[in-house]
Amino acid sequence: MFYKDFTVSFFLKMILKRLKFIILLTLVGGILTLLYANFFITPSYSAQAMVIVQNYTAADAAADEAQKAAENGVTDQSQQEDIQDTTNAKSFNDGNVKIYASDLNASSTLAQYCTILFKNNVEIQNMLNGCGMEITQEQDSNFLWITMTSSNPKTAADTCNAVVNKITGTKNEQGLFDEIFSAGGVTAVKYASVPSSSTYPNVKNYALYGLVGGLALSLVISFILELVDTTVKHDDDLFKMYKIPVFGEIMDFEQNGDDTDEAKK
The missing domain is CATH 3.30.70.1130 (EIF_2_alpha)
Incomplete structure (x- = not known):
């Protein structure tokens, strides 16, 4: 068992390695929440x-004006009529x-x-x-x-x-x-x-939440799979396991298309 270095390169390689899985789970999360919002809420x-x-x-104002006029002893007939017309206002839209x-x-x-x-x-x-x-x-x-x-x-x-x-x-x-x-x-x-x-419900928001949730879940699963994966992939892993420097490595010619025929010759 060796410790992994959680660098930016590590996470980029993890994402690229499981890119199809991440995209698929993200879409599934969005589709499921979209269906839930449309048919179950x-x-x-x-x-x-x-x-x-x-x-x-206005009616309150007219009443106040009429009271003031009466207290001041308004006797002019036209003034009294104006006061009476204003007093009869029934809403705030009536009168100035x-x-x-x-x-x-x-x-x-x-x-x-x-x-x-x-x-x-x-x-x-x-x-x-x-x-x-x-x-x-x-x-x-x-x-x-x-x-x-x-x-x-x-x-x-x-x-x-x-x-x-x-x-x-x-x-x-x-x-x-x-x-x-x-x-x-x-x-x-x-x-x-x-x-x-x-x-x-806001269907668009639900779909967005599903996409974000699916993406987060896929990244967590990918990270866990990387943690439990103890296979040796390159010489750095050997050095971390045994603390012994690696001076050379044997190429796997079967994985190199053009080199295979040369090796057989």
Whole structure:
């Protein structure tokens, strides 16, 4: 038994010696994981909707202006009519209201609380129909993404939109936000559509993992085979085994095509 030198040359010779085996096992690993991802994993579909959370809407601003005007004793009829028209605004889209940075910061903070509120609401939990729900804030803004994941793409989209309507409210039903907060509002920015492709599994990634795994396994096996191989291949091996220098070697003429005939002569 002699020790092998694990040099770059050693590993290159190992790879070249078992190159076909390494390529074959790498391809087998990729094909197996590809088949597994396609036929043995249930695909999941995700549908997304977006809502905007505001702690201060046009209706709130109009109410404040009307209160200030009343306190200042506004008596002009036209001014009173303008105040009344602004007070009747029903959403943040109605009327011209200046938006301050403090309003945006407060709305962003409110959106964080709403994320926790909506995730843990019992009524929303009962609407999920077996879907997985995720509510995330868009880059610390007052926009919220509502994501539904299901094995059925239509179920994911329908459930997502139903939850959005539950939060924002409809013409016939008050929204969850309005039931809890006396000011501000939540409005749907984007409703979910039926996804056309699955989000899990990622077949390409699975195939890539299989190729990498097959390559790693083939290299490990090749390395182990080299370790257990104790056959003498060249004069360096003899020197490592017996510590005696080799001064010459007998050629194997049968392995040299042209030299064989010369040897027979």
